Amino acid sequence: VKKRNFTDNVVELMVAKIEKLSSKTQEGLKLAACIGNQFELNSLAVIWETSARETALNLQEAVTEGLIQPLGDEYKTILLEPLENEKVKFEQLEVEYQFGHDRIQQAAYSLIPDELKQRVHLRIGQLLLQNTPESEIEDKIFDIVNQLNDGSELVNNQEERDKIAELNLIAGQKAKSSTAYQPALMYLQQGLKWLGTDGWKMQYETALALNVEAAEAAYLYGQFEEMETLVSAVVQNAKEVLDQVKAYEVKIQSYIAQRKLREAIDIALDILKLLGVRLPKNPNKFDVLLGLVKTKLRLAGKPIENLLALPEMTAPDKKAAMRILNSIVSATYFIAPSLMPLLTFKGVSLSVKYGNSFLAPARYAGYGIILCGFFGDIESGYRYGNLALRVLKQLNIRNVEVRTVFAVNWFIKHWREHPRQTLQSLLDSYSTGLEILELEYAGYCAITYCYYSYFIGQELVCLEREIAKYRAVLQKLNQTQTLLLINQTWQLVLNLIGKSQNPYFLIGEAYNESETLKLDIEVHNTLSILILYIYKLILCYLFEQEQEAMENSALAEKFLHGGIGAPTVPIFNFYDSLTRLRVYPSSPKSQQKRLYRKVQSNQKKMKKWSRYAPMNYLHKFYLVEAERYRILGKVKQAIDYYDRAIALAKENQYIQEEALAYELAAKFYLSQDKELIARTYMQEAHYRYSRWGAIAKVKDLETRYPELLQKSQSSFRTSGNSKISVTSTSGSQSSETLDLATVIKASQAISGEIILEQLLIKLMKILLENTGAQTGYLIFEQESKLTIQASGTIEADSITVLQSLPLETRVPISIINYVTRSRESVICNHASTESKFNADAYIQQH
Structure with a gap:
């Protein structure tokens, strides 16, 4: 008061x-x-x-x-x-x-005076409208419409009211395109008020546009009940089926966002029937094979590249059918995977018969997915994926860019290319999706980016922050379906960085498996269930919960059809094989045969995949082979394959799988009573898990294998969520930051070189190559003063030696001084947030 x-x-x-x-x-x-x-x-x-x-x-x-x-x-x-x-x-x-x-x-x-305010606003709006050139009306639209709307009760002439309704339509569309969904909905609803009760009869096109645009704005703003009302108005008043299509698309998008996937599919099948396209609600394998045969016959004699030259699709009903087919691809993939191929076959068939529509790239990508994932024809599938991207570029179509890029990157490229090559295009498409309101597929691009970032070994603390950022956007946009999927990966990362009570249960800040699983089962969301069990399989395996890992593997396999074509399938194959080989020695002989046969079956597939994408799958094949030879007692072959897996994982920058290979090799050597070698390999595993940021795994190794990881080594968390590993540099522990191969190479360099300049160059190259550093400096103490004697960068592949340069401006002085005093090695993943060093001028600058 x-x-x-x-x-x-x-x-x-x-x-x-x-x-x-x-x-x-x-x-x-x-x-x-x-x-x-x-x-x-x-x-x-x-x-x-x-x-x-x-x-x-x-x-x-x-x-x-x-x-x-x-x-x-x-x-x-x-x-x-x-x-x-x-x-x-x-x-x-x-x-x-x-x-x-x-x-x-x-x-x-x-x-x-109150009685004059409406009249003043109306007059202002009328004068602004009269004095604004037609070409500038859109720029001034909000100023004009705001004034006219405030004087709405004083306008009785319906012709003038209809004109103002059209202006509100322009304002609503502009606000919606700027992601101002609440004002957009307000303008569009105001436009409907201006039209009045006879709007559908007297101004059909304007009424249709206002209702459809308002329905989409309501969905985007999270007003789902209002969306339903507006869509119903369109369905009841539209003169023909084609006028209903856009409203149904909005309803389908809304249902998918709310995880009402079955309802979304049913709506689409009903509207497709009205457009002359009939598809079975619950197709069987015969339907899928028949659809493939028909599609191949239609494509017979037409080289893939010739599809680029097809004319543009012009038939309105066929274009509408393509849009509806496209709208439920993701929903069918989640809960009705046998229907998804039929959508693709129909889309390709319509394109070949009636010409390429703006949705053709997505359908060609879909056909590539079917060939790769359903039928194992990776070569042809990859060609269709590239065709989709070429058609997209040729037709310069933004409307379908996001879903096409997502589909090709998630389902196709990993069969032939390193996921690292897809990350930037996924981020670009995520931004495009937000801009053009392809919110569902913008979410999928963000999820794929996070998923790939995890599996290619991106540093986990940084990745956790990125995931949290994308998750906040999806939550703001009311994208429940994609939000739950990204939460799974977020919780997986949180578990590994030590932010959960139990590292092998996905329960914590981001996700609760016991609650979400019930919802997924209710809506038959097979992909979400599959990813949950695969993540639990990975965690149980990493934290040596063998029986739980086997149980999650069996559960994941039941839903493997929900991940057809996706990289989740090879990941499952990999960890399923490793889990079976881990429990093999302690299993009864009656079970051992079944376990071994399944591993052989998995390896047959992995070997095929590794022929097409050795950068992704060959080191996985090698590591399983090493474990297979271990249980067979073939020591020499096991050693060979462990080292192959380590070398190839390192070459292709899969640091977490390089760490796993070192860990499994260490356990193997320990079982062979080779404790010295086991210690070396376990320390290498520990170091790489530390660099990855898997704090919970690092602590687990230290607890389980204290005899292999000396007590003087410690890892600790800082208040800024950065991670520092500190290692004593005395005695045998120098091997903790340099692997055995590095030490051997360095020894050879020293023994084979007598010229100091050449020796320094060789040592710097060896150190840069084996530590994974981008830049390196060799610092000597001369006359109680530290100076740089050699420096080099991995990009330039050049080494400069015998410089005697001062340290200032070239290196972080605070860290150098700390190491000089403490005689400890320091690894900082986030030096800028570490209170000991963040005031350093070099760190602040870089």
């Missing part, structure tokens, strides 16, 4: 101050208050029906009193008396003012 009384008193004081001004200035302030807290001089001149200069002169008294403030210095020019040839130039000056405080605007506005 006190605050309100204070506010009222301030307004009364401002009113009293304004009333002391000249009548002209008061009139100008009242009109300006109708425009808003900030206003353009030219707009005020239009509604005041005076020149810009005269308007500025009349406002000058208010400027002097501090009631309004000019923005910039242009107002000074316009106050001058212009020469005859400068009048046009003066009128074109863009001068803006703003009220000194919103209470001043409120006070000026209160001086307009």
Whole structure:
């Protein structure tokens, strides 16, 4: 009450101050208050029906009193008396003012009698509209429409009301394209009010557009009940099926966002039937094979590249059918995977028969997915994926870019390319999806980016922050389906960085498996269930919970059809094999045969995949082979394949699988009573898990294998969520940051080189190569002073030696001094957040 009384008193004081001004200035302030807290001089001149200069002169008294403030210095020019040839130039000056405080605007506005306010707003809107060129109306649309809407009760002429309804349609579309969904919905609903009850009869096209646009704005704003009402209005009043299609698309998108996947599919199948396209609701394998045969026959004799030359699709009903087919691809993949191929076959068939529509790239990508994932024809599938991207580029189609890029990157490229090559295009498509309101597929691009980032070994603490960022956007956009999927990966990462009570249960800040699993089972969301069990399989395996790993493997396999074509399938294959080989020795002989046969079957597939994408799958094949030879007692072959897996994982930058290979090799050597070698390999595993940021795994290794990981080594967390590993450099522990191969290479270099300059070059190259560093410095102490004697970068592949350069500006002095004093090695993943070092000038700069 006190605050309100204070506010009222301030307004009364401002009113009293304004009333002391000249009548002209008061009139100008009242009109300006109708425009808003900030206003353009030219707009005020239009509604005041005076020149810009005269308007500025009349406002000058208010400027002097501090009631309004000019923005910039242009107002000074316009106050001058212009020469005859400068009048046009003066009128074109863009001068803006703003009220000194919103209470001043409120006070000026209160001086307009209530009974006149609507009339003033209406007149302002009419004058702005009359004086705005047609080409500039969209730029000024909000200023015009806001004024007209405030005077709605005074307009009785229906023709004028219809015109204002069209202006609200433009304003709603512009607001929606700027992601201002709530204002967009307001403008569109206001447009419907302007049309009145006879809108559908008298202004059919405008009524249709307003209802459809409002339905989409309501969905985007999370007003799902309002969306249903608006879609129903379209269905009831539309003159033909084609006019209903866009409204049904909105409803389908809304249902998918709300995880009503079965309802979304049923709506699509019904509207497709009205468009002359019939598909079975629950197809069987025969339907899929028949669809493939028909599609191959239709494509017979047509080289893939020739599909680029197909004419443009023009038939409206076929284009509409393509849109509906495209709208439920993701839903069918999640809960009706046998229907997904039929959507693709139909889309390809329509494209070949009637020409390429803007959705053709997505259908060619879909056909590539079917060939790769369902039938194992990776070569042809990959060609169709590339065809989809070429058609996309050729037709310059943004509308379908996001879903096409997602489909090719998630389902096809991993069979032939390293996922690292897809990351930037996924981020670009995520941004495009937000821009053009392809929100569902923008979410899938973000999820795929996070998924790939995890499986290629991106540093986990940084990745966790990225995932949290994308998750916040999806939550704001009410994308429940994609939100739950990204939460799974987020929780997986949280578990590994030690932010969960139990590392092999996906329960924590981001996700609760016991709650979400029930919902997934209710809606038959097979992909989400599959990913959950695969993540649990991985965690149980990493944390040596063998029986739980086997149980999750068996559960995941039941839902493997939900991940057809996706990289989840090879990941499952890999960890399923490793789990079976781990439990093999302790299993009864009756089970051992089944376990071994399944591993052989998995390896047959992995070997095929590794032929097409050795950079992704060959090291996985090698590691399983090493474990297979281990249980067979073939020591020499096991050693060979462990080392092959380590080398190839390192070469292709899969640091977490390099760490796993070192760990399994260490356990193997330990079983062979080779404790010294086991210690070396386990320390390498520990180091790589540390670099990956898997703090929970690092601690688990330290607990299980203290005899292999000396107690002087410690890992700790800082308050800034960065990670530092500190290792004593004395004694045998120098091998903890340099692997055995590095030590051997260095020894060979020293023994084979007597020229100091060449020796330093060799040592620097060896160190850069084997530590994975981008830049390296060799620092000597001479006469109690530290100097740089050699430096090099991996990119330039050049080494400079015998420099004797000072350390300042070239390296982080605080870290160098710390290491010099403590004689410890330091690894900082996030030096900028580590309180010991973040004040360092070098760290702040870089």
